[in-house]
Amino acid sequence: INAICQLQRPEFSHTSICNRCHECCGGLRVLYWPQLPNKPDMLNVHLVPHTHDDVGWLKTVDQYYYGDRNDIQHAGVQYILDSVVDQLIKNPDRRFIYVETAFFYRWWKQQSSATQQTVKQLVDEGRLEFVNGGWCMSDEATTHYSAVIDQMTIGLRFLNETFGPCGRPRVAWHIDPFGHAREHASMFAQMGYDGLFFGRLDYQDRAHRMREKEQELLWRASDSLTPPMADLFTGILPNGYNPPEGFCWDQFCDDPPIRDDPDLEDYNVDDVVKRFLAIAKNQATVYKTNHIIMTMGSDFQYENANLWYKNLDKLIHYVNALQAKGSKVNVLYSTPSCYLQELHRANLTWALKTDDFFPYADDAHDFWTGYFTSRPALKRYERISNGNLQVICNQLEVLGGPVSRKGPFGEGDSQTMKKAMAVAQHHDAVSGTEKQHVANDYARKLAEGWQHCQVVVSNSLAGLSSSSAERIYCDNLNVSVCPLTETRSYCSIINNTDPMHLVHVNCTCMCFLNIIHMTKYRKLNICVYVLQFLQVTFDPDTGLLSSLSNLETKQTIKLTQNFYWYNASDGKNMDSSQPSGAYIFRPNSSTPFGISRTAKTETVQTSVVQEVRQWFAPWVSQVVRLYTDSRTLELEWTVGPVPIDDHLGKEVITRLDTSIKTSEIFYTDSNGREVLQRRKDFRPTWQLKQSEPIAGNYYPINSRAFIKDDEDQLTVVTDRSQGGASIQNGSLEIMLHRRLLYDDFRGVGEPLNEISSIFPEGLVVRGRLLLSLDRPPTAADTHRPLAQQVVLQPLLTFTDGELNSNTRLEFSGLQAALPPAVHLLTLTQWDKDKVLLRLEHQFQSWESKRNSKPVTVNLQKLFSTLDVLGASELNLSANQWKDEMSRFDWTPQTDEKPLLKTFEDHSDWEVTLRPMEIRTFLLRVRLR
Incomplete structure (x- = not known):
């Protein structure tokens, strides 16, 4: 096992060295450690020492790292890593896994070269193993796939460049997220992971899987990608991510240590061993093999690692000593990848799953579906920040060349924004389940990252447009504030209307709408609005929408x-004491309260837009907007401050009631990509006993949801992650805002009641829903690109006055438009002469006659300013060459045989994308 494997890519001078941990054979690496001291005729108990370190939750990221504000929570990550490394050195049998690269990266930079060398040796020997390896452990319900891929890439790149293949994680480890998305599993599979382990599972689902011994399964995470491309072995941990009861030996725990001096009165070895054997044998009855796993650690544990390891050493010694007396239990230090290797060696068939693990409930009235919507303003800010990073900062940094980073407006960078966005993906960040001061810190980091990116954008635009005019960014356009346009009579706007197309527009800054009709609700005379593609009608008595028509397809729905x-x-209920909170959604009644049966209205019309402005209450209003050339209807809602004078928290929704015959079925996206079917009071793999008819039917909506029958499909595209449901036939409801007065006892310790100096009476939130009406066979051709446009929305920058005559008014980074099915997902600087490119096919295999077909793209003919000199394909997370990626094959309990994926590219430069496929390339480029 001491062989050194060196694989080179001459065109990139890339070297991968395997040192003392992986065996080389014929140029191929054996990817796992030598076999551990397992015993095939015994029950092997894999003890996994670990710590779960939230990248912000009750304390900020910085406070957690340094151990600050221990009055809130005692936790200091730097001390955990110090202590673990010290204890691993003392016993070569000991092992430890680490997850959150955001923390490890910071700790690593502060270490001496001697300590770094010691850590590298521990990694090489497999005693310190990285699992997951992303910048954070991301949320799975409220994150967009593009941001998840980015945060994984950042973390895994650091591990790859620091430790080589020995530091590359083989296992995804999502032990704390509150429900699990199919798209995450698909991404992990495409990143090269052999398996996924998680801890949180619906209590009814777990009971079913324990009975059937299906807590370990094969997750087929795509209905479009050819198996096993998106197949991922998935294991459900037995105790969440905590130790078995009575076996916690951290400084925060109260369990007694192992007292092994037989001369002492309180000698307890026999009792400890007896209890442990009982737990191990009981656990083995609900798993399929003679290998079981136990997580030995929890939140921010191992700050004094000596406590854990001293007792674990003793536990292993005394349990295994009984083998001489006939015991058939073997205990060993292990890691998730070592455990997974043994499951693979068992060569069994595994239950197959094709849906997801939402919603998650840990008891009959405790559904974790509130966080789908919690902190809607933060969710929107994260989504805007992602668009600015992906489309504006990253791409302009590449297209503008070196001057974008150091140019006329100073030195800028994209890294600050990338790290801020990566932290924001954490399962207590964009999820909205953190304390208020931590939410403020996430927003502050995003704002700071955008300040760095603005310099990049200004420098790049100066070069591309041949204009050195100062760029002005109106960061408060969300509240209609822009000092330049309010104080100048003339300005210039740069509108990024497409990821690869910039347009300069001269315009007057102060634009006034021509109000043609204004009236109160019962006197609404104009009730039909017709433009080129859509017709909208309003009830003249109520002022509410009454119908929507697609004039192209001749469809009309109520x-x-x-x-x-x-x-x-x-919490003062007969059934349960569970209140609504940041995590939990628990309404007091299955029937929502109507805010108003009527709306006061005002109508506005210009040559490009018609609006109906509606007022439902002092704290709820909306603009229904129809643009001349648009195929979508825009609903711009404003909610807040949510009143609490009645001392009741409120969960505010909008509901669309239609004539569509839905049969209690609706559809939601998974992390912005593939679509899944949802059915009321139903779970595909187990018999649901419904105890919360509203909260138990809520699902995450990341970018869109729709209802349909044979004739009509109504799609709603959201501008942030939200929760939604279809409680009644033909209806779709989306939660917009939450203001709550009680904590839900899941650890955050404060109610979700957002106030600030700007909003002392409560948070006001504004957002948009875009509605499209189509025939079901062609609806995806509309809603797929529409959802991308909302995620990657245009950025407006301004200059003071007119542009000079030498200014280049238009620029396109592409030589030609991409095919409709293809989306340029990633274009970002990798190093001096290389860029990372991801192209994706954005349609599922079944949803479009026109666009659900393979598409071929020529890499050399993509960009207008870049000559592509070399290209090599990587896995999705860009930490391994694609042709070197190998994963375990697993056999599902089905007659289907996995098909190995093949590429049919026409040349070195032409690449073919099949439905739902993302391909990642490292390009060596030269700026023209």
């Missing part, structure tokens, strides 16, 4: 839209 709120439970 459509009523209004606002409601659910009474949030305060």
